[in-house]
Amino acid sequence: MSPGESDAGAIQRVRIWVDWNGDYVFADNELVSSEIFAVSQMVDDKYTATATIDIPLYAVTDRQINLRIISHYINGADGDAAYISPILSGEVLDYGFEVKFSGISNYADFIASETSLAIRREAVSFTDLSGSETTIQGWNWTFTGGTPASYIGQTPPQVTYNEAGSYPVTLAITDSDSVSYSTTKEQFIKAKLTPVCEADSNWGPYAHISGLTFDQINNIDGNDTDAGYSSYLEDFSTELTVNNTYQLTVLANAGNGEWNDSQRFGVWINWNGNDQFEDSEMVHEEIYIAANQNEEKELTTNITVPVTAVKRATIMRVMVAYNDDSSVKDACATLDSGEFEDYAISVKPIVELSDNAFTLLEGVDDNVNLTINRMAGSTGEVSVSVEIENNNFRIEPDQNSLIWLDGEENSQAITVSFINDDINQSAEDVTLNARTIVDGYTIDEQQVTFTLIDDNNQAPVIELPADFQIGISESVQIIAQVSDADDDMLTLSWAQSSGTSVTLEGATSTTITFNAPANAEVLEFTLCATDKFGVVTESSITVTVTAPAEPTPEPKVKESSGGSLNWSIIILLLAFTSNRRRGMKVSN
Known part of the structure; x- marks a missing residue:
């Protein structure tokens, strides 16, 4: 950018949009770069802005994509959107380019209506843009730091964030072949504390x-x-x-x-x-x-x-x-x-909980410990009162109150037991409320969610082929059969547990491929299947890499160097021949 007639103190901005979906509209979520600079930062009347642009998997590949650059003097809302008529001072440039097909047909991907928003007062909508050669049958969203924190389904509700920070978003999809794909966009959402009112x-x-x-x-x-x-x-x-x-x-x-x-x-x-x-x-x-x-x-x-x-x-x-x-x-x-x-x-908070969520399996997990820490710097006597929401009797704490005297800053724990009632019930969430009390007043309330999974939930089933052998450096494919009686969406993960490390393709699907090492050895691989309740099934398979057998060498006749023994053999042969001839004459 060059300054033109701008003053040295003028504040400028350069912004870049790309029409990834090819609909000829630059949407807000298609803003790929925005940089503010002052004319005083220019060197030799030039300022260089550099943007690294990641090409999304959902970008159209059958026609030209438009790219728009706006460099302008910041004045009110000028430049906030890609369509300005007109901007007070600046320039708009349009370019076109094509995206080649990556060859990846199965992927999880998404966009957000906003990636920068005010905490508590603004919400963000997410749109699924995943692709699959077969039918996508499951979507599992994770919104770290957001409310809700997770969602199962293609279109999640709007998500809000209560604390300032940068947060990742993860989407996992499962296709009709029970193969899972996932993507995580790190620091994708930037939630900010914004002014309460104008002044x-x-x-x-x-x-x-x-x-x-x-x-x-x-x-x-x-x-x-x-x-x-x-x-x-x-x-x-x-x-x-x-x-x-x-x-x-x-x-x-x-x-x-x-x-x-x-x-x-x-x-x-x-x-x-x-x-x-x-x-x-x-x-x-x-x-x-x-x-x-x-x-x-x-x-x-x-x-x-x-x-x-x-x-x-x-x-x-x-x-x-x-x-x-x-x-x-x-x-x-x-x-x-x-x-x-x-x-x-x-x-x-005066006290902090070690965890805010537990998953308990009836008949497996009898109890868990909830640790409560009193924070340093607080004064006076502090107590924490716990109670189960809606008087749910499927979990039971071993005590209902903890007390710290003035000056005490130690940790205390409550043991929460899962009561096995021998009745088949659907999985449910039960909330435990922990109220912090100072001078008789409740000053804070924190919640712990217990997900209770009854006896009727069944673990995933994995069927692997029998152990087998393969030649060195050969291509290997292992196909697993994975099922779940409850039709839960499963998360799959392959890992190598022994042998020279190899690169696994399809490590989150039912089928993995790899190239065997160049040496004879034993490799072991484990497949882990996890259902939506966290129930895990593991199964392992051994692949023996063998070197080709060496051919059996043919016997070699030792060449003679000449000597008396060889002459003896010749003399004996001559004598034998002579006797044969004489014998023939006798018989005639």
Whole structure:
């Protein structure tokens, strides 16, 4: 990109779309690259943006695919979509290219309506784009960090994410031949903490924040901005503990204001996590006299984390403003002059559970231990009360309450037993609620899900051919017969357990192929079949690699070097011949 007539401080963006499905529409999920840069970053009036583009398996191969590049000055919504009429400043370029067929006909693949979204407030839809030479009969989705966390079926419901982070998504499909294929897209979904509401200022160069510290947040260098609103949600964060007190320090810069201006210092924290700054969530308010022009005044306050604070990521908003009606108890105001800043904070639970899900097989798993850890930094007496939802009597904890005294930070455990009632029932999920109690108040509730699988669930069945022999370096194919009486979707996995390592093709299907090693030896392979309840069946097969038999050598006659023995043989032969002749004469 070249600057044209742009100022050195101008912010530009280059974005790339590819019409993978060939429908002549650049969809939002077909954005493959987006990069922001400043004109000041250019070298010799040039800025080079490089994008690595992964070709999806579902890309059309029977016609040309369109690629669009937009390089533009950032102005409002310009460039957010591939169709702009017109952009304020920039250029749009279109190119065409073709994708060759990869030869892969069976694959799991998908797209998402959005890959970057706000936690709790936005949801993402997933579309299956898998391919198979036969009929696809099963889909198994896994949404790590999402709600729901998994789904069985082709079209999952919309998925939301409650915690900021980058999350993978996995799709496994099974075709009519019971062969499974899967794909995992790592860090596919980026869930972000986003501002609760808009806030701004008409005159940022006056009162503004030039520095802030709060527990692990230290935003001093480079914070002297007068933007009216600044979001540091992705740049600074800290983790707090219930009942603890932390000091917040803010450097309030008077900017172009007068030294005796009356100014307001306000702090809000969305403790209940409802994505709204309520009046009760204003944790500090202070009127102060500004420092001299362009000088700083240090403001401090102590903030105690309430026991009712939500145990997840939330937002702290800090305001320094000219003291007028627009700054009075309103975290979402447009100030006459001043600045808002947002920071990410999260509140640690006082106790953490070792697991949030168990699978119990009746007649196999009698009980499991649920470990509960009290976190460091918390104070006072803490108790955890457990109860089974809906009074389900198929599981039973050995105790209903755990207590930690002030200063204790050890782990404790509850044993949960699976009661075998000898009645065939469908598999079901039972929830155990663990409530954390401080000073008589329930400050947190965590759930543990127990999936109970009754006696009627049957394990998968594997039939492998008999052990056999094969020649060195020959191609080998092993075909397994796998079935499940409950018609559960199965996950297959082959592994080599002995011998020189070979490359297995089809390691997640019923059929594997490989090339035998160049040496005679014994190879062993194990097939593992797992049903949807986690019941596992394993079976192994041995393949003996043999070298070709060496041919039997023919007897060799030793050549003579000449000597008296050979002359003796000749003399004897002559004598024998002479006697034969004389004998013939006698008989006549």
